[in-house]
Amino acid sequence: xxxxxxxxxxxxxxxxxxxxxxxxxxxxxxxxxxxxxxxxxxxxxxxxxxxxxxxxxxxxxxxxxxxxxxxxxxxxxxxxxxxxxxxxxxxxxxxxxxxxxxxxxxxxxxxxxxxxxxxxxxxxxxxxxxxxxxxxxxxxxxxxxxxxxxxxxxxxxxxxxxxxxxxxxxxxxxxxxxxxxxxxxxxxxxxxxxxxxxxxxxxxxxxxxx
Numbered sequence: 001x002x003x004x005x006x007x008x009x010x011x012x013x014x015x016x017x018x019x020x021x022x023x024x025x026x027x028x029x030x031x032x033x034x035x036x037x038x039x040x041x042x043x044x045x046x047x048x049x050x051x052x053x054x055x056x057x058x059x060x061x062x063x064x065x066x067x068x069x070x071x072x073x074x075x076x077x078x079x080x081x082x083x084x085x086x087x088x089x090x091x092x093x094x095x096x097x098x099x100x101x102x103x104x105x106x107x108x109x110x111x112x113x114x115x116x117x118x119x120x121x122x123x124x125x126x127x128x129x130x131x132x133x134x135x136x137x138x139x140x141x142x143x144x145x146x147x148x149x150x151x152x153x154x155x156x157x158x159x160x161x162x163x164x165x166x167x168x169x170x171x172x173x174x175x176x177x178x179x180x181x182x183x184x185x186x187x188x189x190x191x192x193x194x195x196x197x198x199x200x201x202x203x204x205x206x207x208x209x210x
Contacts, residue, residue, distance in 0.1 A: 055123035060087035
């Protein structure tokens with residue numbers, strides 16, 4: 001795979017109207033974006049998840065299930081790709097439902113080329129931030145997994161606000177032992193202060209329960 005294909009944003013278009021798919025393909029390619037076209041939701045699902053910055057331009061009305069139903073299906077599959085909806089039959093409840101479910105935009109056909117480009121740029125920005133956050137969480141989790149079992153116990157307790165003496169009482173060890181573990185885990189986690197360690201644990205905690 002070339003460096004260009006890795007770095008270029010990819011726009012996925014799902015619409016059963018071939019002429020619209022081709023028009024959107026020309027539009028996105030004219031500004032240097034990679035485009036993949038699909039006539040149905042099933043076709044899109046058959047491809048591998050994108051490893052590059054991307055978004056989905058999705059028609060509300062598709063053969064079989066609606067675009068809104070497909071949005072829900074993607075969420076259940078853990079696919080968080082940003083979605084720009086488009087429809088020729090939009091109404092307020094439909095757009096509200098789409099936006100509440102996480103869509104980044106909802107365009108009514110016919111739309112201006114610039115409106116679509118703006119919507120896609122916004123969706124790509126969302127995807128960029130999402131990927132950055134996921135990368136940071138992954139790195140944080142890797143550091144946490146490098147802790148010993150005892151260091152994890154100490155981390156959980158000190159981030160709850162317990163003093164070293166209280167942590168020692170909870171774990172049945174000496175206070176000096178807690179101080180040593182605390183120093184080691186702070187270094188391993190790259191935390192420069194207790195406040196920073198607390199933020200790290202808060203970010204990790206939802207994933208530790210899984």
